[in-house]
Amino acid sequence: MGQFLIVRAAQSVVTILLVTVIIFAVTRISGDPAELLIPGEVPTERLDEYRAQWGLDDPIVVQYFRFLGNAATGDLGESFRFDQPVSELLLNRLPATLKLAAAAMAITIVVAIPLGVVAAIYRGTPIDTIAQTLALVGQGVPAFWLGLILVLIFSVNLGWFPAAGDSGLTSLILPAISLSAFAVAVVTRLTRSSMLDVLDSEYIKLARAKGLSEAAVIFKHALRNASIPIITVLGLQLGLLLSGSVVVETIFNWPGIGRLAVDAIFAADYTVVQGVVLFGAIAFVLINLGVDLLYAVLDPRIRY
Amino acid sequence: MMSGSDSDVVLDVRDLHTEIRTASGIVRPVSGVSFTLERGEVLGIVGESGSGKSMTALSIMRLLPGRHVKITGGQIVVGGRDLVALSDREMREVRGSKVAMVLQEPLTSLDPVYSIGDQLAEPLRIHRKLRGEGLKQRIIDGLRAVHIPDPQARVGNYPHQMSGGMRQRVVTAMALSCQPDVLIADEPTTALDVTIQAQVVRLFEEVRDQGTVGTLLITHDFGIVAQLCRRVAVMYAGRIVEMGPVEEIFDAPRHPYTRALVKSLPVMGEKIDRLPSISGHPPDLAALPPGCPFADRCPNVTDQCREEAPPVEGTDAHWYRCWNPETTGD
Numbered sequence: 001m002g003q004f005l006i007v008r009a010a011q012s013v014v015t016i017l018l019v020t021v022i023i024f025a026v027t028r029i030s031g032d033p034a035e036l037l038i039p040g041e042v043p044t045e046r047l048d049e050y051r052a053q054w055g056l057d058d059p060i061v062v063q064y065f066r067f068l069g070n071a072a073t074g075d076l077g078e079s080f081r082f083d084q085p086v087s088e089l090l091l092n093r094l095p096a097t098l099k100l101a102a103a104a105m106a107i108t109i110v111v112a113i114p115l116g117v118v119a120a121i122y123r124g125t126p127i128d129t130i131a132q133t134l135a136l137v138g139q140g141v142p143a144f145w146l147g148l149i150l151v152l153i154f155s156v157n158l159g160w161f162p163a164a165g166d167s168g169l170t171s172l173i174l175p176a177i178s179l180s181a182f183a184v185a186v187v188t189r190l191t192r193s194s195m196l197d198v199l200d201s202e203y204i205k206l207a208r209a210k211g212l213s214e215a216a217v218i219f220k221h222a223l224r225n226a227s228i229p230i231i232t233v234l235g236l237q238l239g240l241l242l243s244g245s246v247v248v249e250t251i252f253n254w255p256g257i258g259r260l261a262v263d264a265i266f267a268a269d270y271t272v273v274q275g276v277v278l279f280g281a282i283a284f285v286l287i288n289l290g291v292d293l294l295y296a297v298l299d300p301r302i303r304y
Numbered sequence: 305m306m307s308g309s310d311s312d313v314v315l316d317v318r319d320l321h322t323e324i325r326t327a328s329g330i331v332r333p334v335s336g337v338s339f340t341l342e343r344g345e346v347l348g349i350v351g352e353s354g355s356g357k358s359m360t361a362l363s364i365m366r367l368l369p370g371r372h373v374k375i376t377g378g379q380i381v382v383g384g385r386d387l388v389a390l391s392d393r394e395m396r397e398v399r400g401s402k403v404a405m406v407l408q409e410p411l412t413s414l415d416p417v418y419s420i421g422d423q424l425a426e427p428l429r430i431h432r433k434l435r436g437e438g439l440k441q442r443i444i445d446g447l448r449a450v451h452i453p454d455p456q457a458r459v460g461n462y463p464h465q466m467s468g469g470m471r472q473r474v475v476t477a478m479a480l481s482c483q484p485d486v487l488i489a490d491e492p493t494t495a496l497d498v499t500i501q502a503q504v505v506r507l508f509e510e511v512r513d514q515g516t517v518g519t520l521l522i523t524h525d526f527g528i529v530a531q532l533c534r535r536v537a538v539m540y541a542g543r544i545v546e547m548g549p550v551e552e553i554f555d556a557p558r559h560p561y562t563r564a565l566v567k568s569l570p571v572m573g574e575k576i577d578r579l580p581s582i583s584g585h586p587p588d589l590a591a592l593p594p595g596c597p598f599a600d601r602c603p604n605v606t607d608q609c610r611e612e613a614p615p616v617e618g619t620d621a622h623w624y625r626c627w628n629p630e631t632t633g634d
Contacts (some may be wrong), residue, residue, distance in 0.1 A: 202413040208367055209407070210427045210478065211400035221415050299417055300462040 004303070008292050012285045019281040020071065024064050027270045032056075071278060077271035081264070086275035089260060096166050097256035100248075101241035103176035108183040108237065113230065115184075116191020117223065120199060131188060138185030147178035147251040164253035175252040179245050183237040190233055194226035201225075227298055235291035242287070243280030314485040314518040315341040315364070315403075320378035322356075322363045331589045333359040335542035337378075341486065344515035346508065348529035348550070349522045350565070351539035354586055357522045360539070361488045364520075365405055366395050382486060401431035404479035408491040410472035414463035420447075420474050421459035424481060431482045446477040450507060469500035476507060480517070487511070487519045493528060501528075508532055526569050530554065538562045541587050541597035548622030558618065558629040560602045596627065604628040 034051050051057040055066060070077065076086035119131035154174060155163035162171045198204065199222055207221045208214075242257075249258040257276055264272035296303045322334035333356040341347050349357045362368050364380050366387060380387040382402055387395065399405075404427075407413040414423060424443045428434045434442055440459075447455035450473040463471055472492065479487055489508070493501040505528055512519060512532065521532060529536050530550060537547040538559065546559040557563040564582045584601035593599060599609040606628060614625045 202407050202409045203415040205367065206405070206407055206413045206475065206478075207415065207426075209365055209399055209405040211396045211398070211430055212426060213396060216426075221418075224417050225415065300419075301416060301464050 004296060005293070008289055012289045015285050016282055017068075019285075020068055020278065021064070023274050023277050023281070024067055027274050028060065030270070031268070067274070076275040076278070079264075079269055079272045081267050081269045081272070086271050089272060090257065090275055090279055093255060093257045093260045096254055097242065097249075097258070099166070099172060100175055100179060100245070100254060100256060101238065103172050104180035104183065104241050105234075105238055107176055107180040108187055108234070111180075112184045112187035113191050116188045116230075117195055117218065119188070119192040120195030121218065123196060128192075131192065135185040135188040135192075138181045138188075141181060142247075143178050143182065143245070144247045144251055146181055147175070147248055150174045150178060151251070164251075166255055171252075175248050175254055178251070179241065179248045183234075183241075186237070187230060187233060191226065191230055194229050195222060198222045198226045224298060228295055231291055231294055231298070235287045239280075239284040239287045242283040243276075312343040313340045314343050314382065315520065316379075316381040317360075317364065318379040318381070320360065320363060320380065321376045322359055322368065323374055323376045325372045325374075326590065329590045332592070333542050333589060334363055337539075337542070337544055339537055339544065339547065341518040341520055343485070343518050344512065345534055346512050346519040346521050346532040348533035348536035349520065349539055349544075350524055350526065350529060350536060352524060352586060354589070355539040356542035357539050358490055359542075361405070361490050361520065361522050364486075364488060365399060365403060366390075367399075367405075397431070400427040400479075400484070401482045402484055403486040403488065404482065404484040406472075406475050406479050406487065406489040406492050409495050410468050410475055410492075411495065413475055414471055416463050419460050419462055420466070424459075424474070424478050427478060427482050442481065446481045447474070449480070450474070450477040452477070467500075468496055469503055472496060472500070472504055473507065476504075476511075480511065484517055487517050488522070489519060490522045491524070492521070493523070493525065505531055526554075526566070538565065541589060541592065543597065543625065545598065545626070546622075546624040548618070548624075552622050556630075558622070558624040559598075559626050560604050560628075560630060561598045562624070563630050564601075596625070604630075 034047050034054075034056055048057070055063060058066070067077070074087050076090070078084065079086055079089055082089065115131050115134070119128045122128050151163050151174060154160045160170075161174050163174075165171055203225075204217060204222055207217045212220075245256075246258040246262050248254065249256045250262070257279070261273065261276040263269075264276065317340070318338050320334055320337045321332065324331040324333060333354075335356070337356070337360055339347065349360065351357050359368075363375050364387065366375070368374065375388055378388065382398065385398075387398060387403075390398065414420065421440075421443055424446060425434075425439055428439055428442055432442075443459060444455045447458060452458050452470060452473055458466075463474075466474065476492075492508070493504050496504060508519065508521070509532060511517060519532075521529070523529060533550050535548065536550050536553050537544045538553065538561065539545065540561050546553065546557065546562045553562060554566055557566050561582075564580070567580050568582065570576075570579055582601055587593070587597050587600065593610060595608070595610040595612050596602070596605075596614045599605050602609065604626075609627050612627075614627045616623050616625055617629060618624050
C-alpha cells in the first residue's frame with residue numbers, strides 16, 4: 001500500500017512537470033506576447049523596453065524555469081489586461097466554479113448511481129427502458145441548449161429561479177442541472193453495465209445462497225465491486241467540472257474559471273491562460289491520484 | 305414411485321417442475337423430478353450439460369436466474385416444510401442455514417473485495433446471530449475443519465491470496481458453517497486440477513462420514529460419484545431416467561442412456577483406440593417429442609417410444625423410465 005502510494009505520487013509530480021512544459025511551449029508558440037499586447041505601430045524601443053520589463057528578452061529556457069519556480073511558490077505572473085496577479089484572479093473565480101462543480105457532482109452521484117443500480121436490477125423491464133432513454137437523452141442534448149430551455153421554462157415563464165449570475169442557492173440550480181446532464185447520462189449507463197456484469201458473477205449467486213437479503217447482496221457485494229469503473233468516470237467528470245465549463249458559465253453569466261479562460265484567450269492574456277490551464281491540469285492530476293487511492297481502499301487486489 | 309425410506313430423510317423432492325419462458329416457447333429444464341436425500345449420504349446426480357441437473361439444484365435453493373424461470377409444480381420438502389410454498393423472507397432464512405450450496409467456480413465464487421473472514425461471518429451472523437469472539441472462534445474452527453493451515457492468519461486473507469483448492473475449501477466451510485441439513489454441491493471439482501480434486505473429494509468424504517448432512521452432488525464425473533455416492537440419479541432432458549445404487553448403475557444399467565454413458569467412460573488398464581460416444585444431440589427442450597426424449601438416439605427405440613412417455617419400471621431401490629430396458633445380464 002505504502003509503495004503504491006509513493007509510486008503514484010511520484011508519477012503525479014512528473015505529469016504536472018510535463019504539463020508545465022507543454023503549457024509554457026504552447027502559449028509561446030502562439031506568438032510574441034509583447035507584440036500581441038501592444039497593438040498598433042509602436043517604436044521598437046518601446047517593445048524592447050516592455051520585453052525587458054516582463055523578462056521576455058531572456059532565453060526561453062530561463063523564462064521557463066522562472067515560470068516554474070514562480071508557479072511553485074504560487075506566483076503565476078501578472079495579468080497583462082488586469083494588472084493583477086493571476087493567482088488572485090484565479091482565487092477570485094475559484095469559489096464560483098467550486099460551488100457549481102460540487103452541485104453538479106452531487107446531482108450526478110445522487111441521480112445517476114441509484115438510477116443505474118435500479119436499471120440493472122430491473123433489467124429488461126419498463127424501469128430499465130425509462131432509465132436508458134433518459135440516459136440517451138442526457139448524453140445527446142447539448143448543455144447550451146438544455147441551459148437555454150431551462151432558463152426559458154423556469155426563469156422566464158415560471159420565474160422560479162434567477163436566469164443568471166451567482167446570487168445564492170437558487171441561482172445554482174439551473175446551471176448545475178445543465179452542467180450535470182451529460183455526466184448523469186454517462187454515469188447512469190456505466191453504473192448499469194458494471195452492475196449487470198457483477199450481478200451475473202458467481203460470488204453474487206453465493207451471497208444469495210448464504211441467505212443474505214437482497215439489499216445486502218446489492219449494496220454490500222455488488223455495488224462495491226461495480227464501483228471501480230464508476231469512480232474512474234466520476235473522477236474524470238469532476239476534473240472537467242473543476243476546470244470550469246465555458247458554455248454553461250457563459251449562458252448563466254456565472255463568474256467562474258471557464259469564463260476567465262475564454263476572456264483571457266480572446267485578449268491574448270497569456271499569463272492568465274497559463275494559470276488557468278495549469279490549475280486545471282493540477283486539479284485533474286490530483287483527482288486522479290485520489291481516485292487511485294480510492295481504488296486501493298475499495299479493492300484489496302490493488303492494495304496488495 | 306419413490307417412497308422415502310424410514311431413515312432420516314433431509315430432502316424430499318416430489319414431482320418438481322421448473323419452466324423457462326423464452327421467445328420460442330416454454331422450455332422445461334426440470335420436468336417431474338423426484339428423489340429423496342438422507343442424512344449422511346451423498347446422492348449423485350449425473351447427466352450431460354443441459355440435462356437439468358444444475359437447474360434442479362437452483363430450484364431447490366429457489367435461486368433461479370431471472371423472472372422468466374419459475375418452479376411451476378411439485379414440492380421440495382426440507383424439515384417438514386415445503387420450500388416451494390415459502391415466502392421470499394422465509395426462504396432466505398432457509399438458505400445457508402438449512403440448505404447450503406457450493407458452487408462450481410471456486411475461483412470466482414468468493415467476493416474479491418472482502419476478506420474470507422468477512423464472508424465466512426455473514427451466514428453465522430444472519431442465521432446464528434453470532435457476534436464478537438464467539439463468531440471469530442466459529443470462523444476459525446470452520447476453517448480448521450476444512451484443513452486450512454494456520455486459520456488464525458488466513459482469516460484476514462483476501463480470495464486472491466489463496467489457491468483454487470483453498471478457495472473451494474473456504475466455500476465449503478462457509479456452506480457448512482451453520483450446520484445445514486442439506487448441502488448442494490454443483491460440480492464442486494470441475495474447475496480444479498486433478499490433485500486438488502482429490503483433496504476436495506476427501507473433504508466431501510469426511511463431511512459424509514460425519515453423518516450430519518445429506519449431500520446432493522451434481523457432477524458429470526462418474527469417478528467422483530463412484531468414490532462418494534451410494535446412490536446415483538441419471539438425468540436426461542429434465543427428467544431422472546434412472547436411479548439406483550451406484551454399483552448397479554455401473555454394472556447393470558437398465559436405461560439405454562445410462563448404459564451409453566457408462567460405456568463412454570474410459571476404464572483403467574483397458575486399452576482401446578476410441579471411446580464410444582452417444583450419437584446424436586440432446587433434444588431441444590422447447591420442442592420435446594410426446595414419447596421418450598431419448599428416442600432419437602436410442603438403439604432400442606420402437607414406435608411406442610416415440611409416441612408414449614415411458615413408464616417407471618423396476619424397484620424402489622433401482623428404477624428407470626424405459627419401454628425397452630437393457631437386460632440385466634448385460
